[in-house]
Amino acid sequence: SQQGEEDPQALSIQEGENATMNCSYKTSINNLQWYRQNSGRGLVHLILIRSNEREKHSGRLRVTLDTSKKSSSLLITASRAADTASYFCATDPNSGGYQKVTFGIGTKLQVIP
């Protein structure tokens, strides 16, 4: 099964509101990454948070990581119509050797102008 699972699967908000997406995973990790995918395009890296970090900011993005709950959240503040996209978390399992990074199924965010 997928290592990372995003929640909710779909989210619709008004422009200017904040959007929060969550990611849960099953095993311990080295790091967790968030990506954005606009319709018909490839994924674009947003932010990487390491297992020893609890919070990270990048512009209007805020990512938190709770390793005890095996979960992460992505907050987009003051959303814009251009933020409409699918958002994925990707986890890098901590197993002492190579393990494939796996993606969740994504959260589809719609920001209504």
Added chain:
Amino acid sequence: DAGVIQSPRHEVTEMGQEVTLRCKPISGHNSLFWYRQTMMRGLELLIYFNNNVPIDDSGMPEDRFSAKMPNASFSTLKIQPSEPRDSAVYFCASSPTNYMNTEAFFGQGTRLTVV
């Protein structure tokens, strides 16, 4: 740099035909990944190369799929014979180091339709 370049962007082929997808990673990146994305299964890792060597091909669905990386600037994913269930968007991604520690840069994808 132009980023990861994939070709073709769209491919429509008949069942049973051979399909070859191409990828040019970002210069200097030593890790390359092929992913397949469908509505039902999401984004699946098919194969991972590091320094042109296949490290993990456990995601390759079956023997009809094969991937090569003859040099650091080129990779191919071949499907032969193709089947309708292979219809998906195929992404190539590259990373400057071991993917476990850094971000991956994705191409625009190849949308494959097998009829």
